[in-house]
Amino acid sequence: MYDMYHEDLLDEAKNPNNYGDLVGADVTTTQFNASCGDVITVAIKLSADKTKIEEVKWKGHGCIISQAAMSVLSEKIKGYDTSKLQELTKEQILEELGLPQISMGRVKCLLLGLSAVKKIL
Amino acid sequence: MLDTSKIKLDFPILSRQMNGKGLVYLDNSATSQKPQTVITAITEYYMNHVANVHRGVHTLSDESTHLFENGKTKIAHFFGAKKQELIFVRNTTEAINGVAYGWGEHNLVAGDVILVTVMDHHSNIVVWQELAKRKSAQLIFVGVTDSGTLDLIDLEKKLEQFGEKVKLVALPHVSNALGTVVPVTKVVELVKRANSQTRILVDGAQSAPHIPITFTKIGIDFLAFSGHKMLGPMGIGGLLVREELLKTNEMQPWFFGGGMIAEVHESHTVFHDDINERFVAGTPDVASVVGLAAACEYLENLGMQAVLEHDISLVNYAVQELAKIENVILVGPNFESNSLLNSDIKNPERVGSVSFLYKGVHAHDVAQVLDSQGIAVRSGHHCTMPLHTSQHWIATTRASFQVYNSKEDVDALVLALKKVREVLL
Ligand SMILES: Cc1ncc(COP(=O)(O)O)c(C=O)c1O
Numbered sequence: 001m002y003d004m005y006h007e008d009l010l011d012e013a014k015n016p017n018n019y020g021d022l023v024g025a026d027v028t029t030t031q032f033n034a035s036c037g038d039v040i041t042v043a044i045k046l047s048a049d050k051t052k053i054e055e056v057k058w059k060g061h062g063c064i065i066s067q068a069a070m071s072v073l074s075e076k077i078k079g080y081d082t083s084k085l086q087e088l089t090k091e092q093i094l095e096e097l098g099l100p101q102i103s104m105g106r107v108k109c110l111l112l113g114l115s116a117v118k119k120i121l
Numbered sequence: 122m123l124d125t126s127k128i129k130l131d132f133p134i135l136s137r138q139m140n141g142k143g144l145v146y147l148d149n150s151a152t153s154q155k156p157q158t159v160i161t162a163i164t165e166y167y168m169n170h171v172a173n174v175h176r177g178v179h180t181l182s183d184e185s186t187h188l189f190e191n192g193k194t195k196i197a198h199f200f201g202a203k204k205q206e207l208i209f210v211r212n213t214t215e216a217i218n219g220v221a222y223g224w225g226e227h228n229l230v231a232g233d234v235i236l237v238t239v240m241d242h243h244s245n246i247v248v249w250q251e252l253a254k255r256k257s258a259q260l261i262f263v264g265v266t267d268s269g270t271l272d273l274i275d276l277e278k279k280l281e282q283f284g285e286k287v288k289l290v291a292l293p294h295v296s297n298a299l300g301t302v303v304p305v306t307k308v309v310e311l312v313k314r315a316n317s318q319t320r321i322l323v324d325g326a327q328s329a330p331h332i333p334i335t336f337t338k339i340g341i342d343f344l345a346f347s348g349h350k351m352l353g354p355m356g357i358g359g360l361l362v363r364e365e366l367l368k369t370n371e372m373q374p375w376f377f378g379g380g381m382i383a384e385v386h387e388s389h390t391v392f393h394d395d396i397n398e399r400f401v402a403g404t405p406d407v408a409s410v411v412g413l414a415a416a417c418e419y420l421e422n423l424g425m426q427a428v429l430e431h432d433i434s435l436v437n438y439a440v441q442e443l444a445k446i447e448n449v450i451l452v453g454p455n456f457e458s459n460s461l462l463n464s465d466i467k468n469p470e471r472v473g474s475v476s477f478l479y480k481g482v483h484a485h486d487v488a489q490v491l492d493s494q495g496i497a498v499r500s501g502h503h504c505t506m507p508l509h510t511s512q513h514w515i516a517t518t519r520a521s522f523q524v525y526n527s528k529e530d531v532d533a534l535v536l537a538l539k540k541v542r543e544v545l546l
Contacts, residue, residue, distance in 0.1 A: 004489065005544050036485060036501040036516040037509060061515060063483035064545070109485060 005064065009097055013064040016071035018078075022057035026050075031116035033108050038062030040070055042116045046082070053080045058116075063109050065102070070113030072096040077117060085118055123423060123431045125527040131156040131419075132525055142495030145533045150297050150327060150474050150521035151499050152349045155416070159353060162415035166408045173404055175380070189407045192414035199417035200344070200361060201335030205397040208360045209405055213326040214244040216345030216360035217291070220322055221252045222375035223400075224343075224366070225289070228320075231257035234283040238263045238271055238303075239511050240296040243504040245324045249291060259283075263292070265508065269299045269453045270470070273307065280315035287312075289320050294328035298505040298517065299453035300436065300471040302328075309340040320366075326350055330523065331432045331472045333425035336361050348409065352523070353416035357409035367396040376402035420524075428524055432472055435522045439475040439531045446538055448480040448546075452517060474521035476503075479538075482545050484516035490544050491518075494537035 025043035032039050040060035047054050056074045060067070073093060077085065093110055094102060102110055129135050132154045137144045146154060166188060172181035174189045197207040210216045229235075235249045239262050246260075253260040261279055264272040271292070280287060290312050295302050305323060312319050322343040328334065330351040336344055344361040348354060366372040374381055374392065381402045384391040393399045420428060443449050454470045479487045484500035491498050500518045502509040509516070520534055 004493070005486070010545065034506075036483075037506065038483075038515065063485040063516075065485070106485065106489070 004099065006098060009068050009099070010064065012068040012071045012097070016067055016074075018056050018058060018071070018074035020057050020059065022055055025055075025057070027120045029116050029119035031112055031119065033062065033066070033112050035108065036062075038066050038109070038112060040066065040113050040116045042070075042074075042113065042120070044117075044120055051082055053077050053082060058113065060112075062112060065097075065106055065109040066112040068097055069093050069110050070116075073113050073117065082121065085121060088114060088118075090114075122434055122528075123427060123524055125525055128423075128525045129527075131158070133157055133160070135525060139495040139497070140493055145496045145530045147520040147522065147526065147530060147534060148497045148499050149330070149523040149526070150350070150503075150519065152355065153330060153352050153523045154525070155352055155354065155412075156419050158419055159412045159415045163354060163408045163412040166411045171407075174407060185407055188411050189405065192407075192410040195414040196359065196410070196417055197361075199421065200329070200346075200359075201337055202344075202361045203337065203364055205367065205395070206336065206361050206364050208362060208397070208400040209410060210358050210360050211356055212347040212349070212358040213242075213324060213345045214248075216343075216358055217244055217248045217322070217324065219360050219375055220289075220291075220343050220345075220372075221248045224320070224372045225252045225256070226375075227373055228371065229256045229258050229288055232286060233258040233288045234286045235260050236263055236276070236279060236283075236287055236290045236292075237261075238292045239265045240271070240299060240301065240505060240508045241291070241293055242297055242324065242326065243506065244326075245291050245293065245322075246507065249289075258288075259286075262507070265299075265301075265511070269296075269301050271301065271303045271308075273304075273311065276308065277311055277315075280311060280319075285316055285318075287316060287319050289322060291322040291324065293324040293326070294332070294334075295472050296453075296505070296508075297327045297474070298476060298503045298508055298519070300474040300476070300521075301454050302332075302469050302472050304468070305339055305341065313340065327473050330420075330428075332429055332469075342366060348413040348416065351413075351416055352419055353413035354409045357406055357413050364396070374399050374402065376400075378402040380404070423524060429469070429472070431524060432522055433469050435526055435528070435531065436471050436473070436475060438528050439520060439522075439534070440471075442531055442535050443475060443477055443538070446535065448482075448542065449538065450478040450480065452476050452478065452512070452514070474519050476517040476519040478514060478517055479541060482541060484518040486545060487518045487538075487541055490541045491534070491537050494533070494540060496534055496537050498534070 022043035026046045028043045030041040042058045045055035170184045172185040174186045197204040264275040266272045320342040325344045325346040329346040342363045348357040488500035
């Protein structure tokens, strides 16, 4: 058993990046985790030609994994081409979080934010 | 208490190491582990007795048929039901669907009312939502009190309000999220007083493993259960239907095909004249029936009264010890007072499980830390989203018990819960 809850991960969840409201968002999406009631809402501002993500803010509640994952994801997708969002993978988020793996039961937690983000497409 | 040091040896899986520690399995409400006798019964069937039942003349088919029929007799007996009242299904969910299709489709009309409770498992909600849609019937929820018990006053009120429109009351015997025991006898009394024709379905998924049940005596019409939660194999469960409903055809087959027929003509079919055989469409899961019969036998050998007493002591001990942990907030009966429960064996308030919130930590994270200590619990809303929503709980952590669990297992849980603080807070 690796030490899953390492310091950086806990910190990421406790002090998440880009948490809050976004005034003048172009798109807002929400994703629920039906098995535990966790929820994440993502608000995004796009470039004038709608091809790039300019601003990201998010809100929600959930476990450490879902919150930390959304935090790193929100950093990663700033300035991102919307056309490339589809290519974001579970492995990339795990890497960002410094986790070598995750159990089947937690995959939904890990991907809650990503599912919300992909909904803007 | 049962002699768990001996009982544990009957369950091969319990000798496994989990993350470097001995496995402490406290996820029994989700599914229980299986004793060697059950595993052996299934293997033995597959090694020596396989043949299709009923239709064969040869010796092997005769053996298989005997094993199947004897198994069925044993299982029906375990529930204090007549053999012809037992219909095999895969699990509780399928049993409840069976009532919707075999009874609801034929007995409900537009405007009728189905009563369920806020603490029901999704299996006992979604099935009725869908039936209500098909029939333009209404699905009404009976509430739960602030102390996590069924709100009997609300039940009475709704029975009165909807009167003869109430065709079915479907409710759990034991809540899988709270451990609350629903006073079925009292419910039956209230329902029958309001309208003797109203049918009652009890979801016995969480009571069958812990509480002795005499189906013919409790005055209900349907009882659903899953074999896998009571030490039996996955893939087998039962629906008990009061004989009268089968005799009068109020309850009808909902699966059709071979086995359940008497005559098949191009223009029509005559169903089997045996009120129970009519419900056996296709080849049954003989091995699982044999396995479940072995599970019933295992529980009977321990004695269901002793099983219940054992469970109540564990639940009480867990409530007492968990209440002492800072940040742990128990939910379910008596959670405000955190006082010792009524351990009246005839009227237990809480059976099977203890659920709790951990201040400042999400249930999944609690469960993950416990797992690293070799302790298996469940986290989430345990398929009771309406209950969690009504109580404004996001997710809870649940420890649930079986005959092999001991006070030491509860101690291990308590110790590991203290670790949650160290790791996460
Ligand atoms: C109260 C209750 N009802 C129904 C079910 C569904 O059982 P199964 O999944 O075996 O159909 C469960 C299982 O968790 C339960 O606890």
